[in-house]
Amino acid sequence: MFKKLVAGISVCLAVLAFAPFSAMAVSRYEVLQIGDRDEWVEALQEKLHETDYLKCNPTGYFGTDTQNAVVQFQTDKGLVVDGKAGPDTRRALFGDDYSEIDSSREVNGIKSDATASPSSSSDINSGTTLNPGDKGSEVSDLQQRLKDREYYEYSSITGYYGPVTTEAVEKFQRTNNLPITGIMDAECLSLLKSEGVKYYTMYPGDSGDDIKAMQDRLNALGYFDATSTGYFGSITTGAVKSFQDANGLSVDGVVGKDTRRVLYSDDVKKGSSGSSESSSEGSSGSSSSSSGNSDVDRMIEIAHTQIGKPYSYGSSGPNSYDCSGFVYYCLKNSGVATSRLSSAGYSNVSRWDTITNVNSLQAGDLVYFKSDKSSSVGHIGIYLGGGSMIHSAPSSGGVAVSSMSSGYYARNFLGAKRVF
Known part of the structure; x- marks a missing residue:
């Protein structure tokens, strides 16, 4: 009896000795989780988007939006709720279209090896890719x-x-x-x-929450008398130059290390509410954009003031928009004479130059896209630069800024029209 017990324990220990490797292989290669980026993630996102669990467009990157969508799906289907898309979750989601993930798939561009163990580097190395959700x-x-x-x-x-x-x-x-x-x-x-890497700098043409915070600060100090939109246009450039001049800084309209330090200091010199000289992006003089095209600045400024407005099919503002209605509103209010057209209609306007190379895009270009299931133009937005656009779409909840650098929009880009 004792010998049988010893033999049984030996077998169990032998099984356990190999169990961690098997479990790790399942966890790492058959389960999609936050930080993963490949075509399997994109397929997962497309299915979640199709079933209305994922509100944003597929990107191929498993971030917090995808994790939240998976959690909601698992909750609705009575599955184990862990925010990870393992075989059970994907089988329930895909149904008859379910297929197992190849254990040799690429994760973040690196070929997976089912016998590999996680790395534990103590410093960033040149081959590393770090993603939201990573720790260490x-x-x-x-x-x-x-x-x-x-x-x-x-x-x-x-x-x-x-x-x-x-x-x-x-x-x-x-x-x-x-x-x-x-x-x-x-x-x-x-x-x-690298040596000499740039300090954090805000340039004309940039957009983001930090730009809006900078505009709010300039407004509080009396240099910026327009609406804070989060877009660094010609009005903001003029306000920055006025601020720099008043505070003895180099007047270049760029918010770098020195300008930012003084801007948020306690002994900063205040200006008057008219220091930015104009409330219109179409003005000239010191408030002209470094891009040299105030018409583009004006249109993008107008577009940013509409962020957060809901999507509504057939609407062209000012309270809601579909994609072409949003473009029409921005064009009309920046002085461009045009009819209310569909996204395909705007892509066919002959008097505007056609851009086919995504690397040749400039801020203000009207960018248009097909869908995964059609070759026809079905969506349009306004290019902001830096691989981003502003548009109105159901997936973004209305007017929002989205990336064109990867995923759905990168895959379905057809071209652009240059209005200015």
Whole structure:
């Protein structure tokens, strides 16, 4: 009896010795989870989007929006709620279309090996890609490097790649004219580690919550008398120049390290409410944009004032929009004479130049897209630069800024029209 017991324990120990490797293979390669980025994630997102669990467009990156959609699906279907898309969750979602994930799939561009073990590097190396949701010493090192160049504003280094780190990465990418993805890939990491890497800087043409905060500060100091929109247009450029002149700074209309330090200091010199000289993006003089095209600035400024307005099919404002109605509203209110057309109609306007190469796009171009199931133009927006556009779509809840650098919009880009 004792010998049988010993033999049984030996078998169990032998099984357990191999169990961690098997479990790790399932967890790492058959389960889609936050931080993953590949075609399997994109297929998952497309199905979640089709079933109305995922409100944003598929991107191929498993972020918090996808995780929340998976959680809701699992809750509705009575599955284990862990926010990860394992075989049971995907089988319930895809039904007859379910297929197992190849164990040799690529995760974040790296060929997977089912016998590999997770790495534990103590510093960022050139081949690393860091994603929202990551944890560890590499993230801590990333945060410190971003903090040294004033992109990362949180008081402590947490080692967790959350919203604060994602925002810092996006500001770094924008400052360095890189696609704004919020993901720190090898190219971004290499630039961040290089000598003379730029400090956090806001340029004319930029957009974001930090631009709106800067506009609010200029307004409080009496240099900016327009609506804070989050777009760095010609009005904002004029206000920045007035601020720089009054405070003895180099007058270049760019908000870099020195300008930002004085802007948020206690001994800053205040201006008058008329310092920005104009409330219209179409004005001339010191408030003209460094891009040299105030018409583009005006249209983009108008577009940003509509962010958050809901989507409504057939509507052209001012309270709701569909995609072409939003473009029509922005064109009309920036002085462009045009009829109310469909997205396909705007793509066929012959008097506007046609742009077919996504790398040739300029801010203000009208960008149009097909869908995965059709070759016809079915959506249109306004290009902002940096791989982003502003548009109205059901998936974004109405007027919002979206990336064109990857996923659905990158895959379905057809071309653009240059109005100005």
